[in-house]
Amino acid sequence: EVHLVESGGGSVQAGGTLRLSCTASGLTRDVNDMGWYRRRPGYECDWVATITQSLGSKYYNAAVEGRTTISQDKAKATIYLEMRDLRSEDTGVYRCAAGTLYGWCDEKYYWGQGTQVTVSS
Numbered sequence: 001e002v003h004l005v006e007s008g009g010g011s012v013q014a015g016g017t018l019r020l021s022c023t024a025s026g027l028t029r030d031v032n033d034m035g036w037y038r039r040r041p042g043y044e045c046d047w048v049a050t051i052t053q054s055l056g057s058k059y060y061n062a063a064v065e066g067r068t069t070i071s072q073d074k075a076k077a078t079i080y081l082e083m084r085d086l087r088s089e090d091t092g093v094y095r096c097a098a099g100t101l102y103g104w105c106d107e108k109y110y111w112g113q114g115t116q117v118t119v120s121s
Helices: none
Strands: 003-007 010-013 018-025 033-039 045-052 058-060 068-073 078-083 092-099 115-120
Touching: 003 092, 018 033, 018 092, 018 115, 033 068, 033 078, 045 068, 045 078, 058 068
Parallel strands: 010 115
Antiparallel strands: 003 018, 018 078, 033 045, 033 092, 045 058, 068 078, 092 115
């Protein structure tokens, strides 16, 4: 069974930086991608970024591209999301996902429990 555990959330002032981590266990062959999604107050679930397991290709939502970096350490079965120049609209619960990921949330993905990110202006 795939198990994902996030860490690294917290409170930060606007313009600050946070680095989220997601450590996986029990990864299976159907996990082609790992990535991050978020649920912000008043919004549906948003896709943030994806990294492919085979080539390490990276994809970003336009809303975060340029100030966000997704990376992975395969030896640690961990992916990271570094977010810079954080804005109040980045506030939300960030969840790690694994599977074949798309630009929308899907119950078919494997999900972590989530970590809260709060950006104050």
